[in-house]
Amino acid sequence: MRQSRFHGRVESGGRMCNWPGCEEAGEFRAPGARLPGFDGPGDYRWFCLDHVREFNSGYDYFDGMSAEEIFRAQSPLHGWEAQSRAFRPDAGVDGTPRWADFADPLEAISGRARAHMRQRQADLKPENARFNPEERRALGVLGLEGDIDGKTLRLRYTRLLRQYHPDHNGGDHSRAARLQGVVEAYQLLRKSPALA
Incomplete structure (x- = not known):
């Protein structure tokens, strides 16, 4: 062509x-x-x-648009709504992006950031301080908080084992990966010095 x-x-x-x-x-x-x-x-x-x-x-480009959409499309500032980092009062030196800087219609960025912030807040709780980062991830897999003891860990493990094991689900192996994660998390946590 x-x-x-x-x-x-x-x-x-x-x-x-x-x-x-x-x-x-x-x-x-x-x-x-x-x-x-x-x-x-x-x-x-x-x-x-x-x-x-x-x-x-x-041809009419604006055909089907509302008056507000036409006004926005004709604005000389169209596409410049977000404040650039260089002109912000802090000049963008804090290093964290503002959500207004991104167009995120599927909430792919903000959803991941919210999960990351929840994890950081959970890590900063005093009851979670006794566990290392790997053990805190294992607690998350089991759906537990940091204020547990050995008995609570065993009870939660038993309940999840029954929930995901194929023998309790009519031979359904679709949850095998989840079951493997639960077993690995339990094995790690039961050896933890924080639960000794």
């Missing part, structure tokens, strides 16, 4: 004009029904020179 430098013409073999009843070669690209956005680049229609001119003369 070769593109003409100045005219927008894309020469390719076999593409026909999408205008109904036209038999000319479709060498000019026009926006399709699906516009570019979060889901990808969108699609295109291909027209001959006469029909792309006709299409462009009647």
